[in-house]
Amino acid sequence: MRRRKGRNTGSLFVAFTVTVAVTVLGALALLAVPSAFAATLFGDDFEDGNATGWSKSGGSWSVAADGSQVYRQSGTGADARAVAGAGWSNQAVQARVKPTAFNGNGRYAAVLARAQSTSNYYFLGLSNAGSVILGKRAGGGPTTLDSAPATVTTGTWYTLRLEVFGSTLRGFVNNVEVVSATDTAFASGKAGLAGYYASASFDDVLVTDVGGPSQTPTVTPTVTPTVTPTVTPPPGSCPTSGTPTGFASANAWGQNGTTGGAGGPTVEVDTASELISAIGQSGPLNICVRGTITVPAGMHNVASDKTIVGVGSDAGISGGGLNIGLPLDNTITSPPANAVHNVIIRNLSFRNATDDSINVQMFSHHVWIDHNDLCCGYDGLLDIKRGSSYITVSWNHTHKHTKNMLLGHDDGNAAQDVGQLKVTYHHNWFDQTPQRNPRVRFGEPVHVFNNYYFYNTDTGVACQANAGCMVEGNYFDRVEEPVTNSYAGPDGRCVARNNVFVNESGQPDCSGSVQEPSTYYSYTLDDPNSVKAIVTAGAGVGKIGG
Known part of the structure; x- marks a missing residue:
């Protein structure tokens, strides 16, 4: 269990698509978020490789690799349960759950609340009976x-x-409420996981003392709806021009700024084979993506000098992710001449990646990731690692995903990362992304400015392993720990200035000095009090001109 200094914490959630049919009688209203700010009572993402603190009954439990480290119940021949935590009364227990097999009918994989023992508890389960x-x-x-x-x-x-709050119980799947009940059998207890004659993997367990934001299930109208035809942008309306602010604009490592496919031809793609072929070509190329393209699982390599941009507001990539970088090689400790560079990714929605949605690695440089919508992947939404530098991440909307953005993958990778990982994050909307907003190791300076943070239940910016983070002009809204250099592992350094903290957000936990980003590039800060309005209006897809 990952232990932060002073208390246990965890992750919120990753949203995945599930088809849930709900019969609704009468009018439904959107349930309001409780006014009290959520305290994290307990959390475990199992990344430390153990399940310390969990008590088990039945089954075969172990920490195993399943993309990341997970808590796995591998047998189907027992009523398997595991509980952890304290005797809480009001609690919201959340976890990612992947059922893998069922033995018989009416079996389920579940999360538990108010567990007084391994035989007395409330549960919310995914059943093989289709419910x-x-x-x-x-x-x-x-x-x-x-x-x-x-x-x-x-x-x-x-x-x-x-x-479970008072006598009211509510169950959510992928942040949509689907079941509810009233019961007074158990007043308090621990949190837990269960495989009732079922095998399953569990990850990102989080217990808070208030519920999170929820969505009301869509009610199918009884009348025939009016169908509005989709207006398809004409061919060629592909916004390939633009200039980044931040590190992607710097003159370094033999590249002056980030221009992507400028000077090369423009092609339009609408199939997986066309997209994968285009992003792997040598030489400058502008690639216009039309519609959502479902690609094979895994990561697909992007070559240097590419602009990949969506047409209109409904272009995207689903089922896999984009990899910008050479194959991993721990023996390389300085930028190689053939490092991938000069790549632009804009105006695309990313969904249901089987690994990262976007991964930048192995000293890749001059990369601009701008005006995208990222959600509902498997591991990181946007990870940057292994010496990559001179990167700008701007005007993206990331939402409802736990492991949001990682900068520097490991405390032991100093040989590749010290002096590198120079990244700018500006005008992004970190929307219900509990952690890694970003989580930083070694990079300096890492410039985080004019971003809007909303309901990040673990951390905003976490600066570790001697990283240097300049965090300025941001708007933190319901963020438990907005900025810290003592999150987990070796301390980093951070400077927090001119930020706004509202709705019971915490205060920065910062110390040390950090290089000034203005040494590398010029920039203008927006008034932090206006950042919420500016970012929510401008971040995401469909917001750039043609």
């Missing part, structure tokens, strides 16, 4: 309190959240 079950165990078999039809597919990750 989501809200129930309780009181010494005997499970009792269903409420259920809703759902498509539950083995091998697929779902985010479950069970909220």
Whole structure:
């Protein structure tokens, strides 16, 4: 279990697609977020390779690799449960759950709340009977309190959240409330996980003392809806021009600024084979992506001198991710001549990646990632590592995903990372992304300015391993720990200035000095009080001209 100095924390959630059919009677109203700010009571992402603090009953539990480290219950022949934490009364228990096999009918993989023991608790489970079950165990078999039809597919990750406040129980799948009940059997207890004659992987367990924001299920109208035809932008309306602010604009490592495919031809792609072929070509090329393209699972390599940009507001990539960089090689400790460079990715939505949505590695440089919408991947939404530098990440909307943005992958990678990882993050909307906003190792200066942070339940900027982070002019809204240089592992250095903290956000935990970004490039700060309005209006897809 990852331990932060002073308390245990964890992750919030990763949103994945699940088809949930809900019968709704009467009008539904959007449930308001409680006014009290969420305190993190407990969390475990199992990245330390152990399950210290968990008590088990039945089954075969172990920490295993499944993309990242997860807590796996590998047998289907037992009623397997694991509990952790304290005797909390009001609690919201959340975890990513991937059922892998069921033994018999009416089996489930679940999260538990108010667990007084391994045989007395409330549970929210994904059942092989094609349903989501809200129930309780009181010494005997499970009792269903409420259920809703759902498509539950083995091998697929779902985010479950069970909220128990007073006598009210609510169950959420992928941040959508699907079941609810009233019960007074258990007043308090621990959090837990269960595989009821089912095998499953569990990750990113988080317990808070208030519920998170929720969505109301879509109600299908009884009348035939009016169908509005989709207006497709004409061919050629592909905005390939633009100039970055920040490190991507610097003159360094033999590259003056980031121009992508400028000077090369322009091609339009709308199939996976066309896209993968185009991004791997040598020489400058502007690639216009039309519609959402589902690519094969895994990471797909991008060559130097490429602009990859979406047409209109509905272009994107699903099912896999983009890799900018050479193959991993720990023996390389300085920028090689053939490092991937001069790449622009703009105006694209990324969904359902099986690894990272975008990964930048191995001394790749002069990369501009701008005006994208990233959500619902598997590992990181946008990770930068292994000596990569002179990168700008701007005007992106990242949302409902736990492991958001990593800068520097490991405390032991100083040989490649010291003196590198120079990255600018500006005007991004970090929307319900609990951690890694970004999480930084070694880079200096890392410039984080004019971003809007909303409901980040763990950390905003975490600056570690002697990194130097300049954090200025940002707007932090309901952020537990906005800026810290003592999050986990070796301390870093950070300077926080001219930021806004609202709605019970914490205060910066910073010390040390950091290089001034203005040494490398010029920039103008927006008034931090206006950042929320500026960023929510301008970040994401469909916001750049043609």
